[in-house]
């Protein structure tokens with residue numbers, strides 16, 4: 001299969017980055033790639049989603065990545081996973097999975113799943129600041145994305161999502177649910193209610209976002225639902241208002257620069273200097289435009305907040321705010337020059353066990369059980385036309401149409417966009433600019 005044919009299959013199946021990014025996968029693939037890197041590192045604590053997919057479907061994950069590599073003319077497929085994950089899946093570093101995918105073990109550090117860090121850790125390459133992995137001949141795909149690529153080759157669209165339900169629950173589980181089903185329906189099917197004083201996160205404890213479990217939906221990007229106590233740092237830091245964040249940055253920062261010294265991207269040579277960004281925001285002292293511009297290189301990992309700052313400041317939130325404003329003004333730091341890792345990097349890596357302790361989730365990390373026959377009962381589905389990066393999907397149906405499970409109901413728009421499929425057989429109730437509502441007819 002050539003690259004155009006593969007991209008058509010992937011586009012028709014509505015595959016987007018399932019690791020949380022949501023970038024339409026067919027738009028990520030272009031010639032000039034020598035390595036397909038499968039991100040199997042699952043670096044946030046409490047998540048067992050990718051681990052379970054590999055446990056159940058490693059051959060298909062490898063096949064999806066290998067077909068991608070062949071279509072791209074890439075030389076290799078590298079599956080990067082943590083050493084303990086490899087051991088549990090009975091793989092060794094350097095061993096082959098699938099036909100020619102090679103397992104590469106990486107240490108259990110946070111945030112090794114940040115693709116810029118993973119490319120360095122697994123391949124020894126550094127993506128120049130502000131560039132895409134393609135600049136060093138690499139395309140990174142998540143485990144579930146590779147699995148969805150495999151299914152697209154069999155003309156099976158993305159209509160289900162794998163996710164971990166974990167946190168302060170009696171038994172964490174991994175389940176498959178229909179894309180766009182309601183979070184409350186998933187929790188009900190799992191027999192889980194959210195206790196008072198707890199918050200639900202979509203995503204990992206460090207980088208996930210707070211959702212309202214009564215109104216939120218599972219999207220193509222959802223990796224987990226975590227139920228966590230409000231008082232733990234992982235949650236408390238997310239509930240601090242932007243106003244308070246900026247006030248703390250201006251009043252309490254002593255410019256010790258620990259946040260910069262510990263920043264994982266700074267440690268591979270990126271010119272992020274969060275203490276300078278905080279000074280620029282807090283007191284207006286700007287020594288160079290790069291004090292602000294380099295915030296565009298921030299991954300949002302939170303290491304500066306959780307592991308470095310002892311003043312109760314939330315540097316990662318300030319960085320996020322600056323990055324957001326840079327984005328609005330189409331400003332970003334870019335360089336074509338390779339960078340040089342800090343010689344102190346090895347001494348400043350953050351073991352996942354330390355992160356878990358700092359953010360208050362160590363007691364909740366129990367292996368998740370896979371429930372294969374998990375069923376969500378839901379009658380009405382509201383399917384957002386924009387659950388991916390880019391332009392909303394274009395509806396192909398109208399109110400009153402009967403649809404089959406897996407039928408494409410919205411196609412990818414011109415440009416960066418993705419198709420959408422009905423997860424259930426049913427009837428279209430309404431079509432708006434932002435969603436398609438389907439009433440399920442006697443299906444799960």
Ligand code: SF4
Pocket residue numbers: 259262263264265266272274297298299300301302303304305315316319
């Ligand atoms: S959140 Fe903090 S530690 Fe992480 S990349 Fe941004 S500045 Fe660096």
Ligand code: SF4
Pocket residue numbers: 252253254255256257258259260274275278308309310311313315
């Ligand atoms: S670690 Fe905290 S106090 Fe030190 S420079 Fe960074 S934000 Fe300021």
